[in-house]
Amino acid sequence: MKTKFAILLSTTSLLHAGAPELGPTPMPKPEPWIKPLIDIRVRYEYADIDAKDQSNALTFRERLGFKTKKWNGFSALVEGEFTQVAVSDYNANAGPDAFPYDPNNSAIADPRNAELNQAILGYDGFDTTLKLGRQKIVYDNAAFIGNVGWRQNEQTYDAISLTNKSIDGLTFNYAYIDQVNRIFGAEADSPLTTTPLFDNVQDISSSINAINASYTGIKGVTLGAYAYLMQFEDKENWENNTFGMSVKGDVFGVTLYGELAWQDQAGFNTDQDAFYSHFVASKTLWKQTFALSVETLGAGFKTPLATIHAFNGYSDVFVGGRTEGNHNGLTDISFSHTIPLFWGLKWTNVFHAFGDNDISTNYGWEYDSVLVKKFNDTFSALAKFAIFESEGDPYITKQFNKKQVGLPDTTRFSVQLDYTF
Template sequence: MKTMLLGAAALAAPLALAQPALAAPKAFGYPVPVTDTLTFDPMLDARLRWENVDTPTKDADAVTLRLRSGFELKHAPSHLSVLAEAESTLEIDNHFNGLAFVPGKARPDYAVVPDAANVELNRLQIQYRTRQLGLTVGRQRINLDDQRWVGGVAWRQNEQTFDAVRGEATIGPVMADVTYANSQRTIYGLDAGPRTAYDGNFWFLQAGVKQGPVTIKAFSYLLDYDTKEQVGPLAITLADTQTYGVRATAALPLGKKAKLNLIGSYAHQQGWKDNPAKYGADYVNAEAELTAYDFTATGGYEKLGSDKGIALQTPMATLHKFNGWADLFLTTPKSGLEDVYVGLARAFPKLHGLNANVTWHDFHSDVGHVKFGEEWDASVGFKVRKVALLAKYADYKAKGFGVDTTKFWLEADYAF
């Protein structure tokens, strides 16, 4: 199935390229008309980053350059497009442990920064897209909702993609989104051995309805991995799981310059297929976000529950978005996790898109409510013409889990 998905996308590419010579683009980076109905859209995404990690026992300095380049051909009458994209990451300063689990490539004297050198095919897909229907076949990026369950892990230099077939439909207020994937292409790159990609049978199922400012979705994520990674006596980090839940969002206007966004979600996870664990763990998330006069205040609670010593896991998520930027909780502790967080952000739209935010997290276990630690996160970003600049900071203070960890990033992004 995996070969068929990529083969279909690969066969379409030369057919689409067999067209008249390209016309001159209107502006650098914009789509180029090939014919009256066909356009060629070049893509380039470059990111230069310095990441510093400071812990009581190990430090790291990682300077990496990530480049994604490719193209998308779109044929307007047929609603078809072909996209091909390569991705490469260069280690400029390699004082970091990028492949801690690979013998001969690990650098155990340094702290982990999972941005190893890499060159790979990131995406190769065929897509049919109208306002109501979408069908995507091939290696693709998949970001579902807030990416708590399935995401592209865009923060890391090497993106996570999927070899998959995805169908989307919107009919009036009703939507459906169904994906079957047989390979999870991880962030670790081509030198990561068995962690380069995890094969299996994966279903991502969503159905929902939108009524005015309120959207409600039911979802199911069914993960059946071919290979299991053992942690202790049970396969926990890559266990076969079935997760069922519901997510509701509301965007409520409060006058001309204010709005209130509300999020609520509940899910229940159990073992599935070859998972030997007999457990049932709950997921809960509640968040309120108030925006007024360029300020945004956020408060929320998230629980990744635990039952019988087995905690709920989300191995396909964009994990850096959740539970603190220091990344102490990429794998949920066996006693579960509760995260209470508050944040304040400010946008300065007249100052080159300047934005700043700060967030505080308070972490406890789900079982026993044991204090894990606290974390402060902060960032400042702005743009200079087409270059986006970012400074970012995370400071985790351990109480009962992990060690004190400080991380700092400086980053420059250019894309068209």
């Protein structure tokens, strides 16, 4: 027996001879207390708006900051935003105090700027995320509250916001917004009285209660509801109370989305009621995505805090009417097609047809094309083209002379590079 045991020990020793000794299991790297935030974008943009001179802009935008590691649920984030103008042959649409300012040139809303973009004290705990300070807020598809991320200077809010997920499948959001920090930069902060017909002031004092909720507890379906109660100190014509709901789900392989909303205090004089609807059907086949969309705004329905660039065409001709509420209604019927190309390129083409909410007038049509290349998780490139052809039917009512006017023919083209770390 002793002999067998000795042989067994000897065999075991031979099997392990030459095998490396196992050291202690390496520990994962601890999360750093301070994480830098770097977001750099360079863009060339061309604009040609009928009755205006052609414009060319070359701008550089940096967002630089840091965020801290969570400590007992608490964290902080600070971020500055800086825009330099290398080619200034355009009108930044931010008033005479901003650079560049040339009212004869086509508008490209990217003024020179240096400002505090975000400053947040946050807390995570008890299924709740709480944020206090200057922050980015985007609800749903940004049709009502967004950050206008296409422009170099994004829109942020001085607010307290919370997100709660304590009920399974339910996400509840609430924000009280004390000030809206718009896209026009710190140099646009001249009082409204200095330029009576100029509305693009940067900081708008407000009293906004925003409630937004979504529910995914039903398999394959997402339900949404919201109430946005908006009051503004220097922009009373923006005031509105908007209530809406949405549903998204798949039916026979087609993704369907529907949204309905009602608005009190619509119109430039806040004396109207108006309805909103948006319906989308999309289908992916052979790695290509096809989508049909119909969006309708009743006359005077306004969305002053929305990322409007994402909706009614990249020419941005409908931005003013949707912001101010001085339009005669809008129906946007669009068809889009997205296809992956060679070398990781993704190409999207969109065709829009525009009329009023009764489709009794014809505002015009638009063609948009976007080419995107993502090189890695930090570096991407984009080219975007938009052409709007107007039919001349009146869309907005100018408030100083009550004249109804149509929309101008507009062409835009841009190329940009993005780096995010």
